[in-house]
Amino acid sequence: EPEVTQTPSHQVTQMGQEVILRCVPISNHLYFYWYRQILGQKVEFLVSFYNNEISEKSEIFDDQFSVERPDGSNFTLKIRSTKLEDSAMYFCASRPPATEKLFFGSGTQLSVL
Amino acid sequence: GNSVTQMEGPVTLSEEAFLTINCTYTATGYPSLFWYVQYPGEGLQLLLKATKADDKGSNKGFEATYRKETTSFHLEKGSVQVSDSAVYFCALSDMGDYKLSFGAGTTVTVRA
Numbered sequence: 429e430p431e432v433t434q435t436p437s438h439q440v441t442q443m444g445q446e447v448i449l450r451c452v453p454i455s456n457h458l459y460f461y462w463y464r465q466i467l468g469q470k471v472e473f474l475v476s477f478y479n480n481e482i483s484e485k486s487e488i489f490d491d492q493f494s495v496e497r498p499d500g501s502n503f504t505l506k507i508r509s510t511k512l513e514d515s516a517m518y519f520c521a522s523r524p525p526a527t528e529k530l531f532f533g534s535g536t537q538l539s540v541l
Numbered sequence: 542g543n544s545v546t547q548m549e550g551p552v553t554l555s556e557e558a559f560l561t562i563n564c565t566y567t568a569t570g571y572p573s574l575f576w577y578v579q580y581p582g583e584g585l586q587l588l589l590k591a592t593k594a595d596d597k598g599s600n601k602g603f604e605a606t607y608r609k610e611t612t613s614f615h616l617e618k619g620s621v622q623v624s625d626s627a628v629y630f631c632a633l634s635d636m637g638d639y640k641l642s643f644g645a646g647t648t649v650t651v652r653a
Contacts, residue, residue, distance in 0.1 A: 432584060459639070470545075471585075471630060471643035484640060519585065528573055528592075528639050532584035 430454040434520050434533035441510055441540055449505045449536045451520030460503045461521040461530065462495065464488075471519065477503065510540045543568045547631045547644030554621055554651050562616040562647045564605075564631035572633040574598075574607050574614040575641070579628045588616075588629070621651045 433452040441447050453460050462474040476483040477495055485493075494506045503522075507514055517537050521530040548563040566574065573592045577585040589598030594609035605616045614631060631644040 434584075461640075463641075463643075465646075468645075470645045471632075471641075473640055473642070476640060521585075523639065528575075528590070528634055529587050530585075530639075530641065532577075532586070534582065534584040 430531075432520055432522055432531050432533035434518075434536050436536060437534065438537045439539070441538070443512055443540055444509050447507050447510055447538065449507075449518050449520075449538070451503045451505070451533055452501055453503055453520070453522030454524075454531055455501070457522035457524050457531070459483075459523045459525070460495075460497070461523075462505045463519040463521065463532075464516040465519070465535075466513075466516040474505070474518075507538075510538075512540050514538060515540045543572065543633055543635065543642040545631050545633055545642055545644040547629075548647055549645065551648040551650060554649065556622060556651055556653050557620045558651075560616070560618045560621045560625070560649065562629055562631070562649070564614045564616065564644060566612050566614065566631075566633050568612075568633055568635065570635045572635050574605070575632040575634070576603070576605055576614070576616050577630040577632055577643075579630070579646075581627070585630060621649075623651050623653050625649065626651045 435450045460477040465471045475485040517535045520533045544567045575590045576588040578588045589600040591598040591607035597606045603618045628646045630646045632641045
């Protein structure tokens, strides 16, 4: 079965550094999402993306965050200047049209030191 | 706004035991309800769903019934196996945006 692929699986960075989390959605999917889960807390919606633009974003998704689909296959989440509280598991997801079923990647564990 | 509250874990069971994970929700509209499962080292996978009141979702021996009167969607399995060890997430989405609101997840460990 096709999979959503995320890289890296673990990322350690220093506070203030920029990080880019990478995702390869399933090829015929048109809608893309980022979620995150801080340890011990709920999985939280960050942003949805369709037709090369953000459809919706949460209040977590401030100016430090950006998303991009640079080449028609990758879907990236950039954090410009990481904070300690950005440490979390970040999940990418995609879905085809006209279905509620999201397909998730296995996540990137981001640790900000 | 929408929110999901699920039973806190961790839950540890013996093989063949009965499993229940409680989930209740708050929503403004008529949401669809989901259970996602995350096996170790893998992404979240859709386990089952129900899209309207009184619907029952089922998959791999798991069941959950959409109860509008109690705003609940409890997950049950009659006889768990070691391979059911995972983190289980209850979630909802409002039709139209497909954005999921998740519960905190419940870690289930099944011992042989």
